[in-house]
Amino acid sequence: MAIADPLYLSEAGVSRAGWRMEAPMSHSAAVDERSPRIPVTSPWQATLSGLCASLVGIGLARFAYTPLLPAIIDAHWFAASAATYLGAANLVGYLAGALLARPLTQRVSTTLVLRAMMLVATAAFFACAFPLSFLWFFAWRIASGISGGALMVLAAPVVLPHVPHARRGLASGLIFAGVGLGIAASGTLVPLLLRQGLEQTWLGLGLLALILTAIAWTGWPRHPAAVPPAPHAARGTHPTRQLQALYAEYGLNAVGLVPHMIFLVDFVARGLGQGLDAGAQYWVLFGLGAIVGPIVTGHLADRTGYGSALRLAYLIQAAAVALPMLGLGSSGLIVSSVIVGAFTPGIVPLVLGRVQELLAHHPAAQKGAWSAATTSFAVLQATAAYGMSFLFTATGGDYRLLFILGASALILALAVDLTISVMRGSRE
Incomplete structure (x- = not known):
């Protein structure tokens, strides 16, 4: 049977490593197994x-x-x-x-x-x-x-x-x-x-x-x-309410990241009086976490599904953002810097995967939904950056308030996700 799509993944087209991809064959080529296959860009490339x-x-x-x-x-x-x-x-x-x-x-x-x-x-x-x-x-x-x-x-x-x-x-x-x-x-x-x-x-x-x-x-x-149906996806109508909730959660997650992204170095250098060199060291830890974060969260999602991974991510982030205001010393700051650094890019593959999971049976809508999610993140991140900068100046440099706001935004994101899940479960 001929395949209409110009490129598709078949069991024969993916190697055991899962990272080799081949072009489809026409009907005549499928009959003659000796016909050469034309390689296309591999997944790893x-x-x-x-x-x-x-x-x-x-x-x-x-x-x-x-x-x-x-x-x-x-x-x-x-x-x-x-x-x-x-x-x-x-x-x-x-x-x-x-x-x-x-x-x-x-x-x-x-x-x-x-x-x-x-x-x-x-x-x-x-x-x-x-x-x-x-x-x-x-x-x-x-x-x-x-x-x-x-x-x-x-x-x-x-x-x-x-x-x-x-x-x-x-x-x-x-x-x-x-x-x-x-x-x-x-x-x-x-x-x-x-x-x-x-x-x-x-x-x-x-x-x-x-x-x-x-x-x-x-x-x-x-x-x-061609995109095969995702195993975690729920069949049914277009999940508009779940997508709207996801956009809100992603935007709230952006708010939760702002205190560390903008104020971490200044908090260590001036708020704790440790100087710029110490602040820079914590920023390096933030960066090291950011390197491995997306890989870890992506691997987690492959095992648990994106919905479960997202809820766990909101909870862990809320705790990590709140750590600096608890006065736990350098150990608490190290943990906080690495974890929030990991989720700064690590949240992105989780949300993208969740979009594709929700729209597994609506592939044409996936790019538009991801664009909307990215826009929500960008708007709330910029708004939070300016808003927290204003509050920081107005309160005479109250770092604690910033971390409270960040953690609260992440708790709210978790609450939105759980609420939508409960509502969806009650309807089913």
Whole structure:
């Protein structure tokens, strides 16, 4: 029987390792087993491309700016207030990129958009080496944010349908490990580059992004893949209420991450009086957690299902975010930094997998739902960042309030998930 879809996964097309993929055969080729099969992009190549995309577009383009901010101010490139706005520009661009990604793919191929966005992020690094004016710098920071938002929405959904279902959680984790690698680089590689100078640091990051873009260039899948039904998915009508709840949960999770993402170093350095060096050490721990987090959460989801893994993630995060205000000393801070760092990118494959799980029988709606989830995350993250910054200033530097708000948001996310589960169970 001929297969209509240009690319599909069959038992013969996936090796025992689960990471080899072959093109389908026509009817005549199926009859003649001697006919050659045409290889297409393998799942591991596509996964590597996804990892490079998240590393360039988010890991480096967003998080590398954190250690560069003091250097930009010290070098008198921009005043402190202006430099802060430049940091926020990336978040604004990220939201725009998340919104524009799908409309762009309706005009040109997704692969072309992915390649273009990685090139834009790379160009932004080189452009920022030359602070010609505030508007110049601001525009390129916006552009880097747009590329990050688009890559977040498009990369993983393009790759994962080509991966055997039993390995999708792990593959998703590997893709978003790029975010963690970028966070780790912000605490290790960037300080080393800064010894050569600020301009050289931007150029070095641009060169690294260019290399990663070249690695990813030919790894993107050339054709769409047929997606078999997920074993954890519930059959039935379109799960609108569950999706709306998931969007809210993902946004609340973003709020819960803000205290550590923005205030962790400052809390250790000034709030605890341990200095910037100690604060930087905890940021490195945060980054180390971020490297392994997506892989661990993805593997967990492969074993338990995405719904159960998400509920466990909300609970663990709430406890970890609350730890700094309990005064448990360095041990508590270490645990808190590593765990929250792990879930900063680690929550992403769980939510993406849950979207695909809920819409297993509505594959055409998956990309739109993931775009909506990413937008919810971006909006609430930016809102929480500005809101908590305002509260921090208004309260005279009350770190405890920030951690309370973050933990509360995560508890609320868990409550929303449990409520929807109970309501769904009662109807069934």
